[in-house]
Amino acid sequence: MGVVIIDGATVIDFVNNEDQFNKSVDEQFQALDLNNDGVLSRSELRTAFESMRLIEIHYGIDVATSPEELTRLYDSIFDKFDLNSNGTVDREEFRAEFKKIMLAIAEGLGSSPIQMVLEDDNSLLQKAADLEASKKAA
Ligand SMILES: [Ca+2]
Ligand SMILES: [Ca+2]
Numbered sequence: 627m628g629v630v631i632i633d634g635a636t637v638i639d640f641v642n643n644e645d646q647f648n649k650s651v652d653e654q655f656q657a658l659d660l661n662n663d664g665v666l667s668r669s670e671l672r673t674a675f676e677s678m679r680l681i682e683i684h685y686g687i688d689v690a691t692s693p694e695e696l697t698r699l700y701d702s703i704f705d706k707f708d709l710n711s712n713g714t715v716d717r718e719e720f721r722a723e724f725k726k727i728m729l730a731i732a733e734g735l736g737s738s739p740i741q742m743v744l745e746d747d748n749s750l751l752q753k754a755a756d757l758e759a760s761k762k763a764a
Contacts, residue, residue: 630755633739637732639761640754641725650753651721665714671707672700724750 641647658666658674666674691699707715707723715723728750744752 628752629741629743630752631739631741632735632751632755632758633737634732634735635737636739636758637728637735637751637754640750640757641728641732643757646753646757647725647728648721650750651724652717654724654750655717655720665716666707666720667714668701668704671704671715675700675703728754 640650654674655666658670660670660673661667704715705711707719709719709722731751742751
């Protein structure tokens, strides 16, 4: 758990740093691929969404959402990730959709930095903030 101060430019820098971004996204992917078959199933991705505030914020999910609505939402999110509609999400698809989500978040943040409390030190926003901090330190 950590507190980061982040703005749109920090997130964009992170996404544009392809090595760093892909490495971070791949780490997430690896952690989510519970049965290690190299792709994410619908249920693996749903487990991930439920633990990722990022996704919930981006897609407008809140605590008042009913279970039926949630299932519909998660299904529609899965379909966004599953670009070739083969029923699983591979590494490339995961990277591509995450990039879009991060850029949309960056746009939402704009140039006014906000303070975020992140429960997961490995979250992508945390990595974005770390990258920014390491650049400032250098
Ligand atoms: Ca899997
Ligand atoms: Ca797919």
